[in-house]
Amino acid sequence: MKYKAKIIVRLKEGLNDPEGRVIGKALKNLGYKIDELKVPKYFEVVFESDEPEKEVEEMCKRLLANPVIHTYEYEIESLGE
Secondary structure (H helix, E strand, C coil), X not given: CEEEEEEEEEECCCCCCHHHHHHHHHHHHCXXXXXXXXXXXXXXXXXXXXXXXXXXXXXXXXXXCCCCCEEEEEEEXXXXX
């Protein structure tokens, strides 16, 4: 069975997000009233599996997210066969 996983990986609360800080500062310089900006990573993975939830968890834990500094969430949708 084919699936599509939509995965969002974020830095844990309180950790420095240098990319978000730079983009937020640039938006402020353009006149926008930005209080805070964070830059999460977004992945879409199309894959075949008999255990999609297990495999997405493994993908996140083994490569896509560092559990020391990241949190992640995902949605899995079935694409049929």
